[in-house]
Amino acid sequence: MFVTKEPLNKSSAERVAVKIGMITRRATKVVAWTTMPKTVLCTLICLMFQVTAAWAADGIKPIGQINEYLRLIGELYGSHETWNFFRPEPAINNDNDYGLWAARARLGALLTTPYIDGYAQAQYIGLYSLPGDAVASPRGPLGLGGGYFLANQSTNASNIFLKQAYLDFKFSSLGLPGALLKIGRFEFMDGMEYTTGIGKFDGLKRARIAQRLLASNVVHVGRSFDGFTAVYDQPGFNITATGIRPTQGGFTVQGQKEIGDIDLFYAALTSKKDALLPGTEGRLFYLNYDDKRNTQPVDNRPVAERPRLDNQNLNLHTIGAHLLTLQPLGSGSIDALLWGAYQFGDWTNQDHQAWAIAAEAGYQWTTLPFQPWLRALYFRSSGDGNANDGTHKTYFTALPSGRAYAKLPFYNLINMQDAFLQMIVSPTPKTRVIIDLHHLSLSNSSDLFYSGLGPTSRSGAFGYSGRPSGGKSDVGQLVDISFTHTLNKHLSWRFYYGHAFGGSVVRNFYQGKKDADMVYIDFSLIF
Template identity: 35%
Template sequence: MNPFRTGAGCARRIFLSTACLPLAVLVALAVPRAVAQSASASKSPVTVFVYDRTRMDAWQWFAAPPYANSYAYVQTLQRLGMSQHLHRWDWELELSQPSVLDAPDNAVSPVTAQGQLGLGGTYYASNGNNSYPAAAFLKQGFARFDGEGKNLRVGRFEFFDGEETKPKNPALAWLQSSRTSNRLISNFGFTNAQRSFDGLDGQLQLGSWNVTAMAARSDQGVFNMNGNPELNVDVQYLALTHPEAREHVLWRAFAIGYHDGRTGIAKTDNRPLPVRSAEHTNIRVGTYGGNLTAAIPAGPGQFDFLFWGAVQNGRWGSQDHRAGATALEGGYRFGKQAAAPWLRGGWFRSTGDNNAADGTHNTFFQLLPTPRLYARLPFYNLMNSTDEFVQVMEKPVKRLAFRSDLHWLQLTSGKDLWYAGGGAFDNKVFGFSAHPANGHTSLASVADISADWQTTKNVNVNFYYAYSQGKSVVAAIYPSDRNMQFGYVEFVYHWSSAPAGKK
């Protein structure tokens, strides 16, 4: 079967859900009028912005006959919003309308070890076994006080760990946005419904030092098209960030508190299902770490270096939790221009659990990330994983960028699981899926290529293709065909009424 066939008979069923609208969002809805009344002397126009993303996905998952491993579907995402700056205040309201068209109804295997056969099966199962799920909901609604060197925001918003500053050095900015941030807290932007948070956050700028804090509750969304309700999952974040040496070096220290009170859901770990199903105890995990990134001129180009690390403690239900992860990366850009070829390589390792019965959970827990930044072929994540990779990037012209990666993937512990996913997204499932390792550690090798083309000021066309050769872990679960293909073509339109150079 051709894995890149197009879906037929695509129709939409759009519904609007207003359940569980948080108090913080109701406050944010009322604030713009109050702010406008108190700042009549400094009125500014309302900015309207539009974002539209249409993506055509094609999968050839590891074979699990007689269930479909080859299929295609379409995702559409519209985000429409408005914002305004009023003296030292600003506000923003944004609606989101995600849809999935022709999600496969036969890409979920009843064989527990095989599970959902790609993200098409995940979308189908996460929306009440619906091939055409759609919804509309409040994506963001907040008010923010913006003083000199300090700000405070309250309401519903998106949050990205590690993006507290905006480096002027282009290489450092790319390393921050693509290789250190979003590892633990993010909006899961690759998915159609994405993720928001209800709460508050703020920043304090002390010279070149930046202090960022956030406390919020995660909202539903991601694979579930209704992103309106809150989940009983909350996070607290504190980070200290500082640039050094003419912005060639940037470092950050952070601490994160995570709590999952969804006690009726079986946790995803390597204990037997009856044990996990009988446990109804909260997860409370503390994560402490930091990162150092550098882009240093050297000869005709520049070297880059990255270190990221974190340790965790706390309670995994009835178990103690002890885990950690480390990333080391480096590269060289052959020239000082943004278009110069850039060759990089790296190594990542996170802990796994070697004993399901010892009362201690040692699997590194990725919290609420955007996993695809670090797993571009989305069939794994950063839990119980070891990743050695090389990547090359090229920008032959200003509006066209190419990238290709090679990854050699292993599980850190063959007594643990092969994990995938990006965290809690509704009240029916845990949010991370897993397959048994069966004592094996060799997972897969992956080769991919992408092209991102900014065709006009407001339109981008993006292409991605990946091929994975499964190893012993995959072969034990999918003996018929251990190889995978995934690709998509994506069209993005974005427009804002704000003058050029302003949000």
Template identity: 35%
Template sequence: MRYTLLVVSCLWTAAAFGQDPIKVGNVTISGSLRSRTEIWDYFQGAANNDYAFSGNIFKLSFAQTAKKVDWQFELAAPFLLGLPNDAIAPAPQLQLGLGGNYFGANSARRHAAMIFPKQGYLRFKGLFGDKDQSLRVGRFEWMDGGEVTPKDATLAALKRDRVNQRLIGPFGWSHVGRSFDGFEYKASKGAITYSVVSALTTRGAFQVDGWGNLKTGFSYGSATGQVGKGKNVGEWRALAVYYQDWRHVLKTDNRAAAVRLADMNNIRIGTYGGHYLHKIESSAGIFDFMLWGMLQSGKWGRQDHRSNAFDLEAGWQPKVMAKLKPWLMGGVTRTGGDNDPTDNKHGSYFQMLPTPRPYARIPFYNMMNNQDIYGILALRPHKAVTIRSEFHSLSLSNRNDLWYVGGGAFQPWSFGFIGRNTGKAKSLANQWDTSIDWTINKNWSITGFYAYVDGKTAMRAIYPNDQNAQFSYIELNYKF
């Protein structure tokens, strides 16, 4: 406890250095502090489902930009305060909200803190005399889709919120996050950008120790192109990912426990697909649509793996209520589920290493064996204020498979995904949520969030006492 309080005191002091990055010669020193109070009223189970805790992370970065080589070294110090020590129930209920996840992942401590290198890399620019080629080597944060940002503002926002980090991401919404140890190569030829990344996954996400990496890794290649101009523009991406997990931990799937215990073989999965975004401006407003789809094949331990996923979405920014700048969106996501736990085929779509939260704002589900029919309304009443509200009708794609939760590998001894058997009940829940983001100035911002979940038949099979849940938080961000 004394160590934690010392860390908190030092970090708040560091945040008071100034309102702008510090320059020491050619080195830029910058940092950020995020503090979030989470309030959980999870589905009622055989443990505490109603609690609050404080999750925080401070980052301090040293960076230099030169003509041929850039470098960055960043330290992170997550500190968790007041974690619930009674929010983990016996199976199948397990962790009742993310407070239970953090407590269990940090050696059953109510207060936990650590300092570790979040990033440390060199970026070589102008390879082979070509200014559009670069190579980054070391530890870095990375997300699939983030290799290119469209110049068009609508496409850029759509890609940021509805495409990026569905497969692989830094899990930045968690209080620790994850990084990758490896390399990233990028090259641009005309309107097309090519990207190749190969890396190992670091520890982190829910455990404050982010020092080492894991026996999980991936190789990723993509080509991203821009099409059209003016009021009629689009972007496409084609990608392939090879993912391998050789930790020999107990896999989460719908087979019997004894069968899973006897299968510690590696996971080796290839994922192939891409996305297409398009925007059209008309007299009725701005219309957009998004198509994202993946096919998977490979080995799930001893099983053959085959699955798929798609998301189809459309949006409209009408010219009415111009002061509010409304943006209406709606779509459907569907991913493969496994139909037969006794055969030699694994059909559950595997999300690998995502950042689940942008697509599950109260993260009691992810994109595995999931069908999500959703609607979104975003308002911008002021340039510094964004209001966003979402509705999700959630169900399992296949009733013979599990209800999956989690965001991928984050420590050597646990798989990273949890599955619950709903007894072939398929309807999961309806979810409503609202967030308000206020950018106070260039250094400070604040977010408020509230979500309500109306549990359905699948939820009743796991939580018979109360299938409804609520989640809210207040988050303060400071950067210099």
């Protein structure tokens, strides 16, 4: 921290202003001698840590509240990633060992009134030091860095665009308490139609239920949705219905454009926690996914036999449910989760029938040091064992989150079986360590090994890729650890390390290096 010598009779606001001024001058001197993105990012990290500490020390509310109706909301995020990915051999452009930087800033204005709320938010995203030789031919991107370069065709890509702009209409004054209608561009995630306000319960929902089908949190760039959301929220239940189209994002920094050829309709009925059973909530949900982009889908048929989506219909219906319970037991608490989905519809010129299930259980010893929390988790989704029977049986994940269910995203939840153990400990009230041990295998060895984060552009790539399994099913093992430190309600930082041991499926097409490592450190400031 910097030491100041301002008079003691100055107000808290004046003292903070002096501190911020000194910090800013120091940062300006650092930036002046270099324009390297990593130096700028490190400077911003130091600046935000110290500004936030100054706010906290002097009891000053974060800047942003203009008046009782208008508030400015900001976010600053920075990340550095180091990759040492699997490597094919021989191959062109097979650089699997690199680092990259990401910086994201968001600034929004929130208008709140008794009858209508409004919000507009702009986003800056910058991806720096991307590898220009990490898209191996014919294997594709070697880690997310290769995917970013492939989507942006530049080693340094940045853009500013409209992230959100919507109006929230409140109908309580019209005799419909709990009724809301949102229209415009906004963020959305399935499974989080309401929150309980209980940190542990909502944390389970956010980490293990939400964003399996629809998500705005897609790695650094993210995505938004254009359309409407109607909500009827009551003490015992929540009904949500939304009709939306996604924007670009994910890999490309061109996030302003809407993907107009994808139409989505989602509806959910949620029985709130304690409404029917103590400590338990349940949800029924439905999703219709209709894709007419000028692209070719990926499945286990030969490429020449896959019709393009602008000539054939890809229209899928997903129905499903989840149950989540959290109960006190002994000297701690026990939690359990069941989630399932069934799909039907048209996969181009094939019938589509697929499914996915997840079952999880855990116990936390809340009275022991570090409050250890042990969880066992199992997920399985269907694969297609016969490419020639006229029925497509591979589960489709639509538009999910980037890293929520695969922190080292060399795999996804399509045709996948993921059995793993998780240990969570909290050395201090503000720190958390999560250790995961995954065993990954294909549900059907006659299907492909799929990867990808879903559609991220209006045309071109389908959004998912698939590689032949060679008749094998063992994808491998993943061991990862993440450390999160929440300094206060505004500022947090995180460290992650993951190591993947490639199984027979991975070794089938990555002969040069059969294991992978990823390390990242990031911070998030919200004010």
